[in-house]
Amino acid sequence: MATRRPDSPRDKPSRDNASKEKALRGKAAAAARKSARAPMGAGRYRIMLFIVLAGLLALIGRIGYLQLFDQQFLQDQGDARTLRVDSINAHRGMITDRSGEPLAISTPVVTLWADPRKVPDDPVRLSLLARALGQKPDDLIRRIRRYRDGGKGFMYIKRQMTPPQAQPAIDLDIPGVSHKQEYKRYYPSGEVSAQLVGVTNVDDKGQEGLELAYNSYLSGTPGKRRVLKDRKGRLVRDLHLISEAKPGGDLTLSIDLRLQYMAYRELKAAVAEHRADGGTLVMMDARTGEVLAMVNQKSYNPNNRAGLDPAGLRNRAITDAFEPGSVMKPLAMSAGLASGKYQADSVIDTTPGYMRVDRFTIRDFRNYGKLDMAGILYHSSNIGMSRMALSLEDDAVWNRYYSLGLGQSPGTGFPGETTGVLPAPTNWSRSKRASMSYGYGISVSALQLASAFTALANDGRRLPPSLLKVRTPPVGDQVIDPDNAHALLGMMEKIVQPNGPAKRAVVEGYRIAGKTGTVRKVTSSGYQKTAYRSLFVGVAPVSDPRIVTVVMIENPKGQEYYGGLVAAPVFGRVAGKALRLLDVPPDSKIGE
Known part of the structure; x- marks a missing residue:
């Protein structure tokens, strides 16, 4: 195939077009250079000058305004960098x-x-x-560097x-x-x-x-001050x-620190002596409802909380509820006396020492035979209490417990105070009514229990508990007939005698009324055979009650676990010292 020559006529138009394009680009570049060197048009120049002058005048005006008419703004801005609140x-x-x-x-x-x-x-x-x-230097230096690297101020x-x-x-x-x-x-x-x-x-x-x-x-209200600080x-x-x-x-507060120290010392010694899991003691003024002492074991030192056991923080006397057992019998008996069916000398046959109710068997320690009301309390007969309760209206015992403040908040305002458990009398079985009369199937706090017993110590009027000192003693709620309250107090006094079941609660020179209680502890698996709570509730002196005291020892592991052997002695020591500290005159020669 023949090759075309470079200067062939067919290539001539292409060369001409390239030359024209090159010439056009040259002219455009020259025009651009000339335009760049040309001075700004008169209109555009005036506009730009006006904008610059207007901005300058606005700035001068603002400065003048701040200096002449709004000096406080500049002062505030300066103060913000030196003044602090x-x-x-x-x-x-x-x-x-x-x-x-x-x-x-x-x-x-x-x-x-x-x-x-x-x-x-x-x-x-x-x-x-x-x-x-x-402190250790390395630790402090590392902390400061860590905060600095994290941008913390x-x-x-x-x-x-x-x-x-x-x-x-x-x-x-x-x-x-x-x-x-x-x-x-x-x-x-x-x-x-x-x-x-x-x-x-x-x-x-x-x-x-x-x-x-x-x-x-x-807490009060914090104050404020204006100060001058450097940069x-x-x-x-x-x-x-x-x-x-x-x-x-x-x-x-209502507590007496002398009684508080003494009660704490005695409770701590008792818990250690019986190798118990813990304990609680509440002492109330029988005339005012004020809490004179409230102590728990275990406790903690609030001034040194290193290694603190959180369980020691709880005020168990108010926040924890437990089945009270036989200490409830005087309160349940007050319902029987109020019904008119029973008097102090009424007799109930507890033979043969046990009874079958629904699918449960209720037992006494032994067959006590025929007992009057005082005898039922003295021997703590579950049979006597059950037969009395089953002969009353279905809700008679429940109503009495409720009127004494059980199943309700004590109203002290203490954080976490428990209401306890007082099941409503709906479709109750006979066994439920019977067990409630001797303190099972319900739960109370030590404070609720002490408050309930103020009704027996105060002519039938229950006093609400107070953790603060009261100026005017409350009248209280009349929940028990005064004659019945006195009769029950007399029955309880027979329990605290030198030859009685609570002889260890005897206080020399004072008449004491009390009731013991020994309760099997209950867990998720049911009642325990070898774990107990030992309780004692006492009123002193009987002639003119001044104090109501509840003692509860949690799971004593020594050879003794009955309330009369474990809790009653604590009451005896605490009540004796308290009555003397309160300058209460003796009213008996028992123990001398």
């Missing part, structure tokens, strides 16, 4: 016993904090700071130090490290009243007990007070 901590109210003895007080402390971003990364200075605080170095402890660290004057005044709660009575008084957290806020229940009242946040001058801090209110 600091909070003034309010002093938390004090908690005292009925005589003014302190149970909880707030003491001034110092907290050291830092802005990690401003703390110099100087191992020498930080090591001096750590040693002044009793605040960290606590050490909280709630006494002023002498904090001063060496403050004197180091390390940039970024500051301090502030706070308050720390201190409990002079320690574990003795810990579960009743409760505790606060590190921020002085109530967490348990009455500290929690009355936190708002005790590092250090105080330059205290300018003026905006509002004063209002301290919290003081709380006066």
Whole structure:
């Protein structure tokens, strides 16, 4: 095939087109260069000049306005960089016993904090700071670096130090490290009243007990002050007070710290002696319903909570309910006396010492034969109580228990107070009615039990329990006929005699009325054969009752477990000392 020559006529149009395109591009570039060098048009120039001058005039006008008419704005902006409003901590109210003895007080402390971003990364200075605080230098340095790397602007170095402890660290004057005044709660009575008084957290806020229940009242209202600080946040001058801090209110409890110490010591000794799981004691004023002593085992030291067992925080006297057993028999018997079917000298045949009700067998310790009302209580006859209860209206015993405050909140305001369990009388079986008469099938707290027995000690009027000192004693609710209340108290007095089943509760020089109780503990698998609660409820002195006391020992593991052998002696020791401390005159020669 013949090749075409480069200058062939067919290639000529292409070369001409390329030349024309090149010439056009050259002319366009020259025009662009000329346009770039050309001066701005007169119209555009005037517009741009107007915009610049208008912005400048607006800025000058704003400055003039702020200087002449709105000087406060500039002042506020300057103050915002130097003036601060600091909070003034309010002093938390004090908690005292009925005589003014302190149970909880707030003491001034110092907290050291830092802005990690401003703390110099100087191992020498930080090591001096750590040693002044009793910390390991490496640990402190690592903490500061961790907060700094995380972009945090605040960290606590050490909280709630006494002023002498904090001063060496403050004197180091390390940039970024500051301090502030706070308050720390201190409990002079320690574990003795810990579960009743409760505790606060590190921020002085109530967490348990009455500290929690009355936190708002005790906390008060923080104040405010305006201060001048430098750019590092250090105080330059205290300018003026905006509002004063209002301290919290003081709380006066009903307890007598002397009785509280004594009751705690005796309960703790009894729990240790019988190798028990725990115990509770509540003492109430029979005239006012005030709680004079309330102690539990186990307890804890609120001033040192290292290794704290959470179980020790609970005020079991108020928050825990249990089957009370035979201590309920005087209260159930009051329903029989109120029915008119029974009088103090009425006789019930308990032969042969057991009875079959529905599918259950109810037993006495032995066959006691025919017993009057006093004999039923003296021998703690389940048969006598069951036959009495089954002869009454179906809800007679339930109504009496309910009128005595069982199955209801005690109304003390204590956090977590239990209502107990009082099953409603709906479709009750005969066995249910019978067991309720001797304290099974229901549950109560120690405080509820003590409150119920104030009706026997106060001419039939039940007094609501109070954890605070009362100025005007309540009238109470008349739930038992006064004659019946006196008769029952007399029956209970026969139990606490030198030859009686509660002889260990005898108090020299005083007439004592009481009732023992021994209850099998119940778990999810049913009643336990070798685990018991030992109880005693006592009223003293009988001639003019001043105190009602409930003692409960949880699961004693020694050879003795009956209420008359384990709980009654605790009552005897506590009641004897309490009556003398309260200056109650003797009314008997028993025991001399």
